[in-house]
Amino acid sequence: MTTGIGDFATQLHELKERSGLSYGTLATRLHVSTSTLHRYCNGGAVPGDYAPVERFARLCGASHEELLTLHRRWLLADAARRERSASAAEAEAVPAPAPDAAPAPAPEAAPEAAPLAESAARARRPRRRIAAVLAAAAALAVVAALALHSALADEGPAAGPRPTATATAAPTSTAPAPLQVSVLADNWNTPCDQWFLLAQQPAKVPPPPEVRQANGWADALGGTPAGKLRLELTVQGAPGRPVVLHTLSVRETGNRPAPRGIGYTTGSGCGGALTPASFDVDLDAAAPRTKAVPGFAGKDQARVVADFPFQVTASDAQVLDVAARTADRDVSWYLEILWSCGDRQGTLRVDDHGKPFRTVGLAGDPAYFYNGTAWEPTSVAAFS
Template sequence: MSEVQDDVQEFAALLRRLKERTDRSYGQLARRLAMNTSTLHRYCAGDAVPVDFAPVERFAALCRATAEERLELHRLWILAVAARQRNRTASAPATDSAVAVHDGSLPETAEEPQTRQSLPEEPAPNSSPRRPWYRRRRLLVTAAVATALLATLGSLSALPDDDRSRASDSVRGADPTRTTTAGPRPTPTAWPKPSSTSPSPGASHTKKPSPKPTATAGSPSKGTGRQRPSTGLPLTWSANSHVWQAGCGHDYVISRPPQQVPPPPAPQDARTWAASLSAVHGRQTMVEISVQGRTSTAVVLEALRVRVVGRSAPVAGNAYAMDHGCGGALTPRYFDVDLDMDRPIARPVRGNDSGTPIPAMRLPYRVSAEDPEVLLVDARTTGCDCSWYLELDWSSQGRTGTVRIDDHGRPFRTTSIGALPRYAYDTSARTWGPYS
């Protein structure tokens, strides 16, 4: 029994190590694997072993297991399944009566010897066994049909040639007065099946057209549950580019003096405040992208790319800081983008929660209607006024595509603050002053 537990627990231990490598809970993993949360927890705890390796393979892929780890996981799964089977075999009762009932035979009783004595003796090995009644009946019917056929052929052969021709025609159901011509016989055609009601003498024998089918070719039939794959975009997204560092730190470049700039807004009002002043993101633009599938079918986010469509000299004006600096205990994971590179890329960076690291989000990643995801992009520049947007590649049910993520139809815009005058708002004096 200890050997059985060792094999199962070794398999469960590898599952737990793979699970701890991710930042997802049992519930999040179970939703992506289309299984119950308690079932996945029992597998990882060693309380149960899956009878099929398919869910284990999906679990390994979701946890980004290496090829060697997948081979080891398959080997341990085989040992765990075999151990559970040995355990069930050893614990099952092995009595004769149980085996007899399982095989479909009844257990012997005290009256069986008398029943066997009342049965007729088996025939000798050299004697032919007697056929069952249903086989004997088939032979009698066959012999009767053969006798009737021979009698009919004999009576036909005794007739003259002229009478024999008429008789044979009457047997075939043909008109005895028709004339026959020499030559090969025509190929017989299939006669239509007679209808259940005999037609009237004046009725036409034209065939009525069959009703047209209600479903067109290729369309799903009612009641089958099959649906034609959708041709539209399988996911939805929204983007917010006015996200501040730790909820309070951000810079805007505005071509106005401090006396004409209103106080800093609340973070939720930043878009309206910046649009009214024609403000441009200074030094940094943080974009929060919410991605969700339209249905429960999984959509795989394959890659996130950066497209810079314009570079120019930094915007002239003043830099206005939204605070004197703040920070929080939580730093979310994000994609870092250096806009000053010739070909900027979105590099995944891990986060931090009060000293506990948060693993970086690496694509590909799956989303659905029940399991949305938020992508945070942190784009920075120190030397240009950059216009850019993002491209998100997706795949679902054999289809692939790319969505453009921008600022309501326009590219995102980030400018360097360089040596621009920088101001901060003094809440006590209710005025903008030099940043210190």
């Protein structure tokens, strides 16, 4: 057993033992056979896809750091598996001659055919070994790049004055990202925490529409998302290989004191539930970053924290809820997703149709909610 496959199998076995779950229970939840799980955990086989590995680890209660380590080990184990398969194919392609078989005479019309065929066979064998070595080297390069990015993200920027603008980082892959992201704003089916800053007095503000139409209503009045801007990102892979999502970063392009105005919320109460993968962004921090927070999968269901990495395919999307908040600033910002697919990696910018998102604070501003017939004074805290 190679070191890459051994390390991968050892971590799987340790996660399984720590969870206290049986092979039968895990196999049923993962929709695989018990014998297949045994082979994964003893190094007898390596999954060709990372998705079942991640599901196995999450069922066993793996931490964020353990998921990152497991993904790196799977890359190395998968490279070793492909190298071993290439070697086996090479052995099958060149069978040993029969003990007493007489060599067949070469055709008279082409006396050099046999030497050329033998030379071609010798040339093909090194190419197979070179291809296997190159595949392993590519996997190691991805591991090194992801480890470097993780170390830089953990270190974070040095403390200092808040920048007024940040530059867009160039992607590490020039080809289009093999994933798609659709963005919906304030669509969590609840008016709770959905605020807009307007210049008009309540008598000049028309009644609000239903929640899903509130953004268009506010845009028509010159309003700006206030207090907290909530986004729902649906990330889906393109047809082909699975794509791993490693981090979600926040980039500021502008930061200044919030303008004065009046805060309006379209509802008269709070409620609803967040999808499991929920993230909070404090735009007032010196270096804003996404933070995984508990969300609700539904009424009476357990609170869960889902954090990176995630994997997406063309048929298996991942929903990410992001709530970016500020108390008294006017912040322009966008998001970046770090992804990898095989030996490719890069960053994908997520913004408002080519423009940064914008969120303004409400500290010190008067606030109103709609009680069904008229605008009524309230406080922002009452709807948070």
